[in-house]
Amino acid sequence: MSGEDNGGTVVAVEQANGSPRRVTAQRQQMRQDLAAAAMELFANQGYEETTVDQIAAAAGVARRTFFRYFRSKEEAIFPDHDDTLVRVADLLAGADPAEHPLDVVCRGIKEVLRMYAATPGVSVARYRLIRQVPTLREREIAVVARYERLFTRYLLGRFDTTGQSSGGWERGVGDDAMLAEVSAAAVVAAHNHVLRRWLRSGGRGEVEPQLDHAFEVIRRTFWGNAPSAGASQLAPSATHGVAETLSSAVESAVSATPSGEVLITVARTDAPLDEVLQSIRTALGAK
Numbered sequence: 001m002s003g004e005d006n007g008g009t010v011v012a013v014e015q016a017n018g019s020p021r022r023v024t025a026q027r028q029q030m031r032q033d034l035a036a037a038a039m040e041l042f043a044n045q046g047y048e049e050t051t052v053d054q055i056a057a058a059a060g061v062a063r064r065t066f067f068r069y070f071r072s073k074e075e076a077i078f079p080d081h082d083d084t085l086v087r088v089a090d091l092l093a094g095a096d097p098a099e100h101p102l103d104v105v106c107r108g109i110k111e112v113l114r115m116y117a118a119t120p121g122v123s124v125a126r127y128r129l130i131r132q133v134p135t136l137r138e139r140e141i142a143v144v145a146r147y148e149r150l151f152t153r154y155l156l157g158r159f160d161t162t163g164q165s166s167g168g169w170e171r172g173v174g175d176d177a178m179l180a181e182v183s184a185a186a187v188v189a190a191h192n193h194v195l196r197r198w199l200r201s202g203g204r205g206e207v208e209p210q211l212d213h214a215f216e217v218i219r220r221t222f223w224g225n226a227p228s229a230g231a232s233q234l235a236p237s238a239t240h241g242v243a244e245t246l247s248s249a250v251e252s253a254v255s256a257t258p259s260g261e262v263l264i265t266v267a268r269t270d271a272p273l274d275e276v277l278q279s280i281r282t283a284l285g286a287k
Contacts, residue, residue, distance in 0.1 A: 027069070028083070030059075030061070030065075030069055031069050031070075031079045032079060033059045033060075034055060034056075034059045034061070034066060034069055034070065034076055034079070035076050035077065035079035036059075036122075037055050037056075037058035037059040038050070038055045038073060038076040038077065039077070039122070039125060039126065039129070040058070041054055041055060041058060042077075042129055042133075043125065043129065047073075047129065047132070047133045047135075047136070048133075050073065051073075052066055052067075052072075052073050055073060055076065074135055074136055074139045075139070077126060077129070077130070077136055077139070078139065078140070078143055080115050081115075081143050081146075084111055084112055084115045085146055085147065085150065087111050088108040088109075088111050088112070088147065088150060089150060091104070091107060091108050091111065092104060092105075092108055092150070092151075092154045095107075097158075101154070101155055101158040102155075102183060102187070102218070102219060102222075104154070105151045105154065105155065105183070105184065105187050106187060106215045106218075108147075108150075108151065108154075109147065109151070109187050109188065109191045109211075110208065110211065112147065112191060113191060113194070113195060113207060113208065113211055114208075116195060116198075116199075117198075117203075117207055117208075120202075120203030120204075121203065123199060123203060124199055124202055124203045127196070127199040127200075144188060144192065147188055148184050148185060148188045149184075151183075151184035151187060151188065152180050152181050152184040155179070155180035155183055155184060156176060156177065156180045159176045159180070179222070182222060183218070183222055186218045186221075186222060187215070187218060190211065190214035190215065190217070190218055191211060191214075193214065194207060194210045194211045194214055195207070197210070198210070
């Protein structure tokens with residue numbers, strides 16, 4: 001179902017009940033106003049202490065108006081993801097079939113990074129709030145899962161029955177689902193790691209080159225024959241050997257052992273990458 005509110009300019013497509021619908025500039029602005037009001041109230045008086053009525057009043061609208069834009073107050077913390085998800089879906093759908101699918105997925109997740117980078121102050125404040133409120137962390141996990149599912153479906157759609165795509169890249173026959181899920185998860189995890197590191201720094205510095213470097217690591221690790229979309233521009237001092245260490249650790253972790261055992265290690269979601277790698281090395285060393 002599609003439509004326009006009050007004849008406004010259409011700026012995006014939003015997913016509603018599984019079907020796309022048009023979102024006008026007016027609707028987009030109201031979502032942003034409600035989200036800004038919610039963030040300010042959460043920061044000043046606490047998340048649990050803030051009600052939907054207070055958010056609506058701060059934005060100058062009625063309670064019922066709030067619920068036309070968001071289903072709950074925690075949803076108001078993530079006003080941009082619906083539109084970004086659709087932009088990413090459009091990017092995937094319009095990609096050149098000759099382009100390596102991993103490069104397409106990497107371009108897609110960059111749209112998410114740019115959403116955060118467009119408003120560093122808001123993104124940093126939201127990150128700090130989410131870390132304090134378990135309900136918001138759970139909501140964030142659900143949001144991230146939507147991107148991962150989208151990328152997995154896209155990668156599966158790029159496989160054919162011959163073992164080679166029209167673009168010339170190869171994959172292992174019979175491993176379609178595993179390779180699609182692992183690749184999608186790796187891209188999303190790399191994005192989340194780079195994004196959190198940037199947010200912890202207060203949103204300072206250029207973040208896209210860091211993500212490009214992470215993509216190079218993923219290409220070498222999971223798709224050794226993938227043509228590179230561009231060499232990393234990070235200086236050696238900025239990488240601290242992470243590429244080589246991550247590649248080695250992941251290859252060790254995913255390699256089958258003679259006994260067919262599975263290695264499981266646990267680390268905090270906000271842990272530095274070197275700490276995660278050390279937990280993997282420790283677990284492998286104990287075998």
